[in-house]
């Protein structure tokens with residue numbers, strides 16, 4: 001199994017459960033690992049056969065910027081579902097973190113894996 005990844009995609013959005021968090025945009029950082037078979041893209045050197053990480057990141061940014069979720073859990077499930085559905089990704093690992101959201105910690109967040117790993 002090959003992996004196409006995006007690391008530390010930083011997006012400004014409204015997120016959080018507290019009143020102050022509904023007033024200001026915070027940074028959310030996303031790491032995404034997506035199962036892919038890269039061989040056809042490698043053989044042809046043609047982007048149409050690649051899982052285009054630029055296209056994925058644009059779609060993720062558009063969703064996260066417009067969402068205004070309360071929980072990182074909601075955001076994570078939504079991003080995982082749209083990446084799997086719209087980009088035909090059979091398995092992914094997604095980390096959603098909020099840098100600086102917790103005093104004393106560099107960041108907080110979660111990691112989810114969805115789908116089946118291809119053999």
Ligand SMILES: Nc1nc2c(c(=O)[nH]1)N=C([C@H](O)[C@@H](O)CO)CN2
Pocket residue numbers: 015016017018021070071072073098101102
């Ligand atoms: N499991 C979670 N715990 C917490 C979340 C969350 O989204 N998922 N959110 C908060 C607050 O919004 C926090 O980030 C503000 O400091 C607290 N715990």
